[in-house]
Amino acid sequence: MKRLRVIEFEFGDAPFNMALDEAIMRSVGSGKSPPTLRLYGWDPPAVSIGYFQEIKEEVNLEFCHEKGIQVVRRLSGGGAVLHTPKELTYSFAVEANDPSVPQDIQGSYLKICAPIISALREIGVPASFRPVNDIEVRKRKISGSAQTRRFGAILQHGTILLGMDYSLLPALRVRAEKLAEKGAKDVAGRITTVAEILGKEVSHAEFSKILVRSFEDHFGAVAYSSDLSEDECIAPTLEERYRSIDWTFRR
Amino acid sequence: MERELVRKFKDGKLVKVKIVLEGGLIKDAKITGDFFAHPEEGIEIIEKELIGKDLCNARQAIESAIGGITLIGLRLEDLVAMVQECLDR
Structure with missing residues:
Protein backbone atom coordinates (compact mmCIF):
# COMPACT_ATOMS: atom_id res chain seq x y z
CA MET A 1 0.00 0.00 0.00
CA LYS A 2 1.55 3.30 -1.09
CA ARG A 3 -0.82 5.88 0.26
CA LEU A 4 -3.41 5.78 3.00
CA ARG A 5 -6.11 8.40 3.02
CA VAL A 6 -7.11 9.58 6.50
CA ILE A 7 -10.49 11.07 7.34
CA GLU A 8 -9.71 12.95 10.52
CA PHE A 9 -11.52 12.49 13.80
CA GLU A 10 -14.98 13.93 14.04
CA PHE A 11 -18.01 13.22 16.20
CA GLY A 12 -21.17 12.06 14.46
CA ASP A 13 -24.47 10.56 15.43
CA ALA A 14 -25.09 6.85 14.96
CA PRO A 15 -26.91 6.78 11.59
CA PHE A 16 -24.43 9.28 10.14
CA ASN A 17 -21.46 7.27 11.38
CA MET A 18 -22.72 4.03 9.86
CA ALA A 19 -23.81 5.71 6.62
CA LEU A 20 -20.41 7.30 6.15
CA ASP A 21 -18.62 3.99 6.72
CA GLU A 22 -20.83 2.48 4.02
CA ALA A 23 -20.29 5.41 1.63
CA ILE A 24 -16.53 5.17 2.04
CA MET A 25 -16.65 1.42 1.59
CA ARG A 26 -18.66 1.74 -1.62
CA SER A 27 -16.31 4.37 -2.98
CA VAL A 28 -13.18 2.40 -2.10
CA GLY A 29 -14.71 -0.77 -3.49
CA SER A 30 -15.46 0.85 -6.83
CA GLY A 31 -11.93 2.15 -7.10
CA LYS A 32 -12.95 5.80 -6.77
CA SER A 33 -11.27 6.26 -3.40
CA PRO A 34 -7.90 4.99 -2.15
CA PRO A 35 -7.45 2.81 0.95
CA THR A 36 -8.95 4.82 3.79
CA LEU A 37 -8.67 5.09 7.53
CA ARG A 38 -11.45 7.08 9.15
CA LEU A 39 -11.45 8.12 12.81
CA TYR A 40 -14.63 9.13 14.53
CA GLY A 41 -16.63 9.34 17.72
CA TRP A 42 -20.25 8.95 18.80
CA ASP A 43 -22.27 11.88 20.07
CA PRO A 44 -24.92 11.29 21.34
CA PRO A 45 -24.00 7.88 22.74
CA ALA A 46 -25.37 4.89 20.86
CA VAL A 47 -25.75 1.15 20.78
CA SER A 48 -24.81 -0.53 17.51
CA ILE A 49 -26.05 -4.04 16.91
CA GLY A 50 -24.68 -6.64 14.55
CA TYR A 51 -26.29 -7.27 11.17
CA ASN A 60 -32.77 -2.24 26.51
CA LEU A 61 -34.84 0.09 24.34
CA GLU A 62 -36.61 1.76 27.22
CA PHE A 63 -33.34 2.69 28.91
CA CYS A 64 -31.95 3.98 25.61
CA HIS A 65 -34.98 6.14 25.06
CA GLU A 66 -34.77 7.54 28.59
CA LYS A 67 -31.07 8.39 28.29
CA GLY A 68 -31.11 9.66 24.71
CA ILE A 69 -29.00 6.75 23.45
CA GLN A 70 -29.41 6.07 19.74
CA VAL A 71 -29.72 2.55 18.36
CA VAL A 72 -28.36 1.59 14.97
CA ARG A 73 -27.96 -1.66 13.06
CA ARG A 74 -24.54 -2.14 11.50
CA LEU A 75 -23.73 -3.50 8.08
CA SER A 76 -21.25 -5.81 9.82
CA GLY A 77 -22.02 -8.90 11.86
CA GLY A 78 -20.92 -9.47 15.43
CA GLY A 79 -22.32 -8.33 18.73
CA ALA A 80 -24.01 -5.31 20.27
CA VAL A 81 -21.71 -2.47 21.32
CA LEU A 82 -22.28 0.54 23.56
CA HIS A 83 -20.51 3.59 22.09
CA THR A 84 -19.98 6.51 24.44
CA PRO A 85 -18.30 9.78 23.46
CA LYS A 86 -15.02 8.75 25.11
CA GLU A 87 -14.55 5.92 22.67
CA LEU A 88 -12.37 6.38 19.60
CA THR A 89 -13.78 4.47 16.65
CA TYR A 90 -11.90 3.59 13.49
CA SER A 91 -12.94 2.27 10.15
CA PHE A 92 -10.51 0.91 7.60
CA ALA A 93 -11.49 0.20 4.02
CA VAL A 94 -9.52 -1.35 1.19
CA GLU A 95 -10.43 -2.87 -2.15
CA ALA A 96 -11.40 -6.53 -1.80
CA ASN A 97 -8.30 -7.70 -3.64
CA ASP A 98 -5.82 -5.33 -1.96
CA PRO A 99 -2.70 -7.48 -1.42
CA SER A 100 -1.94 -5.74 1.89
CA VAL A 101 -4.92 -7.41 3.58
CA PRO A 102 -5.08 -11.23 3.75
CA GLN A 103 -8.09 -12.87 2.10
CA ASP A 104 -8.71 -15.19 5.03
CA ILE A 105 -10.92 -13.56 7.62
CA GLN A 106 -8.87 -14.38 10.72
CA GLY A 107 -5.65 -13.25 9.10
CA SER A 108 -7.22 -10.01 7.97
CA TYR A 109 -8.52 -9.16 11.44
CA LEU A 110 -5.05 -9.70 12.83
CA LYS A 111 -3.46 -7.59 10.10
CA ILE A 112 -5.79 -4.63 10.68
CA CYS A 113 -5.72 -4.95 14.48
CA ALA A 114 -1.92 -5.05 14.59
CA PRO A 115 -1.43 -1.27 14.19
CA ILE A 116 -4.00 -0.69 16.93
CA ILE A 117 -2.16 -3.04 19.28
CA SER A 118 1.14 -1.30 18.50
CA ALA A 119 -0.37 2.13 19.11
CA LEU A 120 -1.80 1.02 22.45
CA ARG A 121 1.55 -0.46 23.49
CA GLU A 122 3.28 2.76 22.47
CA ILE A 123 1.32 4.70 25.07
CA GLY A 124 1.97 2.05 27.70
CA VAL A 125 -1.10 -0.15 27.39
CA PRO A 126 -0.02 -3.84 27.24
CA ALA A 127 -2.55 -4.90 24.62
CA SER A 128 -2.73 -8.22 22.82
CA PHE A 129 -4.89 -9.85 20.17
CA ARG A 130 -7.64 -12.26 21.13
CA PRO A 131 -9.04 -14.19 18.19
CA VAL A 132 -11.29 -13.75 16.34
CA ASN A 133 -11.69 -10.00 16.57
CA ASP A 134 -10.84 -8.54 19.98
CA ILE A 135 -7.94 -6.72 21.59
CA GLU A 136 -7.45 -7.31 25.31
CA VAL A 137 -5.45 -6.03 28.22
CA ARG A 138 -5.12 -8.43 31.16
CA LYS A 139 -8.04 -10.51 29.87
CA ARG A 140 -10.30 -7.49 29.56
CA LYS A 141 -11.51 -6.20 26.21
CA ILE A 142 -10.27 -2.75 25.22
CA SER A 143 -11.10 -2.93 21.51
CA GLY A 144 -13.49 -4.94 19.38
CA SER A 145 -13.80 -5.02 15.60
CA ALA A 146 -16.21 -6.23 12.98
CA GLN A 147 -15.73 -6.78 9.27
CA THR A 148 -17.98 -6.76 6.28
CA ARG A 149 -17.00 -7.58 2.73
CA ARG A 150 -19.23 -6.19 0.01
CA PHE A 151 -19.36 -3.64 -2.79
CA GLY A 152 -15.89 -4.81 -3.87
CA ALA A 153 -14.33 -3.78 -0.58
CA ILE A 154 -13.30 -5.00 2.84
CA LEU A 155 -14.44 -2.74 5.66
CA GLN A 156 -13.31 -3.27 9.21
CA HIS A 157 -14.56 -0.97 11.89
CA GLY A 158 -14.10 -1.12 15.61
CA THR A 159 -13.86 0.48 18.99
CA ILE A 160 -10.87 1.72 20.95
CA LEU A 161 -11.91 2.41 24.52
CA LEU A 162 -9.97 5.49 25.54
CA GLY A 163 -12.66 5.86 28.18
CA MET A 164 -16.17 4.65 28.84
CA ASP A 165 -19.30 5.98 30.45
CA TYR A 166 -20.19 2.96 32.56
CA SER A 167 -23.48 4.51 33.72
CA LEU A 168 -24.87 3.79 30.24
CA LEU A 169 -24.09 0.06 30.23
CA PRO A 170 -27.64 -0.99 31.13
CA ALA A 171 -28.41 -0.10 27.49
CA LEU A 172 -27.10 -3.57 26.61
CA ARG A 173 -29.08 -6.65 27.52
CA VAL A 174 -26.46 -9.25 28.18
CA ARG A 175 -27.23 -12.88 28.66
CA ALA A 176 -25.78 -14.53 31.74
CA GLU A 177 -24.48 -17.46 29.63
CA LYS A 178 -22.29 -15.25 27.57
CA LEU A 179 -20.59 -13.57 30.51
CA ALA A 180 -20.01 -16.80 32.40
CA GLU A 181 -18.13 -18.10 29.38
CA LYS A 182 -15.66 -15.23 29.37
CA GLY A 183 -15.14 -15.42 33.11
CA ALA A 184 -16.54 -12.10 34.21
CA LYS A 185 -19.60 -11.23 36.22
CA ASP A 186 -20.87 -8.32 34.20
CA VAL A 187 -19.96 -6.27 31.18
CA ALA A 188 -18.14 -3.66 33.24
CA GLY A 189 -15.96 -6.45 34.62
CA ARG A 190 -14.86 -7.67 31.23
CA ILE A 191 -13.89 -4.42 29.59
CA THR A 192 -11.21 -1.90 30.39
CA THR A 193 -10.15 1.48 29.06
CA VAL A 194 -6.95 3.36 28.32
CA ALA A 195 -7.85 5.86 31.07
CA GLU A 196 -8.10 3.04 33.63
CA ILE A 197 -4.87 1.37 32.60
CA LEU A 198 -2.80 4.57 32.49
CA GLY A 199 -4.58 6.47 35.26
CA LYS A 200 -4.94 9.46 32.94
CA GLU A 201 -7.00 10.52 29.96
CA VAL A 202 -5.63 10.29 26.44
CA SER A 203 -7.49 12.54 24.02
CA HIS A 204 -9.03 11.46 20.73
CA ALA A 205 -6.61 13.76 18.91
CA GLU A 206 -3.55 12.47 20.71
CA PHE A 207 -4.33 8.80 20.14
CA SER A 208 -5.48 9.39 16.56
CA LYS A 209 -2.07 10.80 15.71
CA ILE A 210 -0.27 7.78 17.17
CA LEU A 211 -2.68 5.41 15.47
CA VAL A 212 -2.23 6.95 12.03
CA ARG A 213 1.54 6.65 12.37
CA SER A 214 1.16 3.04 13.42
CA PHE A 215 -0.99 2.25 10.36
CA GLU A 216 1.71 3.87 8.20
CA ASP A 217 4.35 1.60 9.73
CA HIS A 218 2.32 -1.58 9.49
CA PHE A 219 1.13 -1.03 5.94
CA GLY A 220 4.28 0.64 4.64
CA ALA A 221 2.11 3.53 3.50
CA VAL A 222 2.24 7.29 3.62
CA ALA A 223 -0.82 8.72 5.29
CA TYR A 224 -2.42 11.96 4.15
CA SER A 225 -5.48 13.81 5.42
CA SER A 226 -8.25 14.32 2.98
CA ASP A 227 -11.84 15.42 2.70
CA LEU A 228 -14.54 13.10 1.50
CA SER A 229 -14.87 12.60 -2.22
CA GLU A 230 -17.97 13.72 -4.05
CA ASP A 231 -19.55 10.28 -4.22
CA GLU A 232 -18.98 9.78 -0.51
CA CYS A 233 -21.22 12.74 0.14
CA ILE A 234 -24.13 10.44 -0.70
CA ALA A 235 -23.94 9.59 3.00
CA PRO A 236 -27.06 11.66 3.76
CA THR A 237 -29.20 9.41 1.57
CA LEU A 238 -27.70 6.29 3.12
CA GLU A 239 -28.33 7.88 6.48
CA GLU A 240 -32.06 7.66 5.85
CA ARG A 241 -31.80 3.89 5.80
CA TYR A 242 -29.79 3.73 9.01
CA ARG A 243 -32.39 5.97 10.65
CA SER A 244 -35.30 3.87 9.43
CA ILE A 245 -37.37 1.54 11.58
CA ASP A 246 -37.33 -1.02 8.75
CA TRP A 247 -33.59 -1.38 8.84
CA THR A 248 -33.10 -1.09 12.59
CA PHE A 249 -35.84 -3.54 13.50
CA ARG A 250 -35.41 -5.91 10.58
CA ARG A 251 -34.43 -8.71 12.96
CA MET B 1 -46.54 -23.52 15.50
CA GLU B 2 -43.42 -21.62 16.48
CA ARG B 3 -40.23 -23.17 17.75
CA GLU B 4 -37.18 -21.44 19.06
CA LEU B 5 -33.76 -22.65 20.08
CA VAL B 6 -30.95 -20.58 21.57
CA ARG B 7 -27.43 -21.93 21.85
CA LYS B 8 -24.16 -20.45 22.96
CA PHE B 9 -21.03 -21.86 21.39
CA LYS B 10 -17.64 -22.20 22.96
CA ASP B 11 -16.14 -19.11 21.34
CA GLY B 12 -18.87 -17.08 23.01
CA LYS B 13 -21.17 -16.61 20.02
CA LEU B 14 -24.87 -16.80 20.64
CA VAL B 15 -27.17 -18.18 17.97
CA LYS B 16 -30.93 -18.31 17.88
CA VAL B 17 -32.99 -20.27 15.40
CA LYS B 18 -36.66 -19.50 15.16
CA ILE B 19 -38.89 -21.59 12.97
CA VAL B 20 -42.56 -21.28 12.15
CA LEU B 21 -44.07 -24.62 11.17
CA GLU B 22 -47.28 -25.26 9.33
CA GLY B 23 -48.41 -28.80 8.62
CA GLY B 24 -44.91 -30.13 9.27
CA LEU B 25 -43.34 -27.75 6.78
CA ILE B 26 -41.22 -24.69 7.49
CA LYS B 27 -43.21 -21.54 6.85
CA ASP B 28 -40.62 -19.09 8.12
CA ALA B 29 -37.07 -19.33 9.45
CA LYS B 30 -34.89 -16.76 11.19
CA ILE B 31 -31.28 -17.20 12.20
CA THR B 32 -30.09 -14.44 14.52
CA GLY B 33 -27.07 -13.81 16.73
CA ASP B 34 -23.65 -12.23 17.03
CA PHE B 35 -21.89 -14.43 14.49
CA PHE B 36 -20.39 -13.32 11.16
CA ALA B 37 -21.24 -14.52 7.68
CA HIS B 38 -19.45 -13.44 4.53
CA PRO B 39 -21.29 -12.46 2.46
CA GLU B 40 -24.00 -11.49 4.94
CA GLU B 41 -26.80 -12.19 2.46
CA GLY B 42 -25.89 -15.87 2.76
CA ILE B 43 -27.93 -16.13 5.94
CA GLU B 44 -30.98 -14.70 4.20
CA ILE B 45 -30.47 -17.17 1.38
CA ILE B 46 -30.41 -20.06 3.88
CA GLU B 47 -33.57 -18.73 5.56
CA LYS B 48 -35.38 -18.54 2.23
CA GLU B 49 -34.13 -21.95 1.17
CA LEU B 50 -35.60 -23.52 4.32
CA ILE B 51 -39.13 -22.38 3.54
CA GLY B 52 -41.33 -25.29 2.47
CA LYS B 53 -38.87 -27.91 3.76
CA ASP B 54 -39.39 -30.53 6.46
CA LEU B 55 -37.14 -32.38 8.87
CA CYS B 56 -35.88 -34.73 6.17
CA ASN B 57 -34.70 -32.16 3.67
CA ALA B 58 -33.71 -29.24 5.92
CA ARG B 59 -30.07 -30.31 6.00
CA GLN B 60 -29.90 -30.50 2.25
CA ALA B 61 -31.51 -27.07 1.95
CA ILE B 62 -28.89 -25.52 4.22
CA GLU B 63 -26.02 -27.32 2.55
CA SER B 64 -27.09 -26.30 -0.92
CA ALA B 65 -27.44 -22.67 0.18
CA ILE B 66 -24.14 -22.52 2.07
CA GLY B 67 -21.82 -22.78 -0.94
CA GLY B 68 -19.48 -19.80 -1.00
CA ILE B 69 -20.50 -18.52 2.42
CA THR B 70 -17.89 -18.22 5.15
CA LEU B 71 -19.30 -18.48 8.66
CA ILE B 72 -17.38 -17.21 11.70
CA GLY B 73 -18.56 -18.12 15.17
CA LEU B 74 -21.15 -20.52 13.80
CA ARG B 75 -20.32 -23.89 12.29
CA LEU B 76 -22.43 -25.28 9.50
CA GLU B 77 -22.87 -28.51 11.49
CA ASP B 78 -24.15 -26.60 14.52
CA LEU B 79 -26.60 -24.64 12.41
CA VAL B 80 -27.93 -27.82 10.79
CA ALA B 81 -28.24 -29.49 14.21
CA MET B 82 -30.14 -26.51 15.63
CA VAL B 83 -32.61 -26.45 12.74
CA GLN B 84 -33.16 -30.21 13.00
CA GLU B 85 -33.64 -30.02 16.75
CA CYS B 86 -36.22 -27.28 16.24
CA LEU B 87 -38.11 -29.49 13.80
CA ASP B 88 -37.67 -32.66 15.80
CA ARG B 89 -39.16 -31.47 19.06
Missing part, protein backbone atom coordinates in the same frame (compact mmCIF):
# COMPACT_ATOMS: atom_id res chain seq x y z
CA PHE A 52 -27.78 -10.59 12.33
CA GLN A 53 -28.86 -9.66 15.82
CA GLU A 54 -32.39 -9.52 17.12
CA ILE A 55 -32.81 -6.03 18.47
CA LYS A 56 -35.14 -6.82 21.35
CA GLU A 57 -32.78 -9.50 22.65
CA GLU A 58 -29.80 -7.17 22.70
CA VAL A 59 -30.96 -3.69 23.53
